[in-house]
Amino acid sequence: MDFETVIGLEVHAQLLTETKIFCSCSTKFGGAPNSHTCPVCLGMPGVLPVLNRKVVEYAIKMALATNCRINKSCSYARKNYFYPDLPKGYQISQYAYPLAEHGYVLLDVDGEQKKIGLTRIHMEEDAGKLMHDEHNPVSYVDLNRTGVPLIEIVSEPDMRTPAEASDYLKRLHEILVYLEICDGNMEEGSFRCDANVSIRPKGQKEFGTRTELKNMNSFRNVQRALEYEIKRQQYIVEHGGAIVQETRLWDDAQGVTNSMRSKEEAHDYRYFPDPDLVPVIVDDEWVEKIRRELPELPLVKRERFVNDYQIPAYDAGVLTADKALAHYYEEVVRLCLSPKAASNWVMGDVLKFLNEEKRDIRNCPITAVALAEMIKLIEDGTISGKMAKEIVEDMYKTGKAPQDVIAEKGMVQITDEGALGAVIQKIIDASPNQIKDYRGGKDKLFGFFVGQVMKATQGKANPQLVNELLKKMLAG
């Protein structure tokens, strides 16, 4: 049987506000356990939440960047369940009245644009963390993360392959990081994803029974878990079984998903409006102010790079994947005025060096100014492309300007026709047999002479000039 896969994703993104959503504790990651807490986020009796407006502002940014309709009024609800990392016994979230709805993100699927719908974006507070003693039956609670603001981004079941799901996640991730509202760190849990997946016979309209997958902490794991789960579901259906609606955990080491809880065991969260908080009114003026302050988004930047710089879509994609990289590239272009050369050097050499050391473009030892200088030196013939390869490596290692590297190495190109002519004449005089063969029709020997000239000049000869002079002088 031919199956079609249906995937929907729920993404939780931690917002980069300085303070928590309902109190003024720090949101910093990695403090000593319970050092970023107060009676409010500890859920002590009698304390009350007060909303951090910055959280709403950041959430509106994301809603605008994903084409959502922002509700004029939204409100908070309590999601009730017991767990030691949830000090109040309920999580303050949004339920009936979320911040924003009906958005979309555009994907590039086989060269065509595909719209992935967003059901809603809502704000909520994060829970704490439990730490279990390995040797004793004791657990510890760290509530530093309790009350760190989150947005939950819920997609429509619009994805049809694990690759689309992974691509969608990357687009969301990119937008969040571009907006500077989330650091996107999946390992530290500031960007988390749960997936709902089902299969159905091709052509069938109704959805199949879905399972929910949790515990996937990288793009790759999301894709792997989905691939595994689809195969598992297909196997069951093909063998006459039925899919059970349940929550399953991804086991990274084993590469499988395992049942965590069935539908019957699912919590009844008993959502109801939180009486301690008043509705949030989002007026047009506020939204427009935020809209005006939005940075250029990845998709728009990508198109602009293709149109303005006349570089291939692929290059534009690589260069805009990171806002800082895109900025770096634009600086280089602004200074050297050679978009294609700049793209080649940034994508080829600079990114290769950075990737080897897992370094960020923000910490790149080669400044945009230095790289632009180097490109200009190639273009005005001071150095050859080949020399530049060596120079740029040195620039990366030392952080020096290209001129300094060139001077230290004595690498200035020989462009003096007289001097080069003399060198060539010496080679011609020393190679009578090769001259004879070349003039007799062995054109391939031209390369031999180029090599000889380069050897004699330690690679400093201007290649174009060498070509010109050699052709003239070898012709006799």
Added chain:
Amino acid sequence: MELNQLTIHELQEKIKNGAVSAGQITESVFQRIDKVEKRVHSYIRLLKDEALAAAEKADNDIKKGNIKPLTGIPVALKDIVCTKGITTTCGSHILHNFVPPYNATVVERLSDAGAVFVGKANMDEFAMGSSTETSYFGPTYNPWDLTRIPGGSSGGSATAVAADECIASIGSDTGGSIRQPAALCGVVGMKPTYGRVSRFGLIAFASSLDQIGPFTKDVEDCAIMMNVLAGYDPRESTSVQAAVPDYRQFAGRDIKGWKIGIPREYFIEGINPEVEAAVKKAIALLEKQGAECINISLPHTEYCLAVYYIIAPAEASSNLARFDGVKYGLRAAAARDLLDMYKKTRTQGFGNEVKRRIMIGTYALSAGYYDAYYKKASQVRALIKRDFDEALKKCDVILTPTTPTPAFKIGEKTDNPLQMYLSDLFTISTNLAGIPGISVPCGFTAGGLPIGMQFLAGHFAEDKLIQIASAYERTAGMEKRRPQL
């Protein structure tokens, strides 16, 4: 008269004249406590050392001429408001050892105004009750008849004022928990408008209904207390930024030409005839002062109790989830695993009435029942509020009995929760509508039990309540009876 029997304004005069010291007042209150507390049981915890130290500081301030609205005035706090460094139990086993690291906003306001805290007053567990019998620390007894309940849930706060074990006190009112015990103990009690007095540090029962307010010996004292308590608090999102008038100015003004609404739904069959007679007598007196009494209707009154007993337990079921043995308070010993710890802790920590309300509330919010219960109740609540909005267009204030009956016997209704819930019949609607109410004494039964009536007004019209309650009090010529203890 002993110092502990005087009002705030009488003591203020004496303090200003230098006739008495804060130390003398506090001593007098603690002498009275020594004499009667064993029989009345107003307090869960007394703060004698702290109070004497505070009185000493007050006397230093007085010497420097720095006299604030409550300088040297002994005040009792219901044990539901958090006091920094002082055990705050909410009348429950589950919080028997809880020491808050912060003060409730009202505690700070009172302290800043110079008040001397006498102790933490007894209450129904988590303010769930109408008789102060559900307290983990044992019941409180009505000073007018020690075989009877004082009302609740703020029973200890009411009896402490009625028995002169303090000068004024703080209570909280979710469905009548200030006004009902005030009526049954013969003192003045006000529930302010929702949002008028900060709830920060008030251990939540039903967050959309809870409101802190004062118990006092007369209406002028109520105004003095409200001047200190009322005001915006940035630590509470539902706190309202509205100007706070000087309430004391309104005590003593006449009420000529005022219209008083008498809702027919509050004079029902089953109301105690002595209560009805006392309130009718008060109506006649108010008319003599130039007020006009008109009949009004609050058509959704019959649904108040049902709406209240869905919304309040629903919110409570969520508010009380934090008492799980993990972080503070009681943790049951010898639990097998996490679930077992939760179950044992909450089974041992909560009393029956609290458990009953948590179960009702959990049920009302459950999937499949939410629409029929919580949502429907919220919709009817809006209608109840509209009843008051409409009625208050026709009159300045509304007058009703505070309770259908005077104080009942201890144990009389403990096995019949529905009967118990009926004692809040007249007070609950005020909380559902979010409007202010004040209960003032309006007579005694033949058996010598106090009777109270309540005035209700529109949102933030506490000034009107002070004005009419004070006008009534000044001309009623109420006998200055005191309980014989």
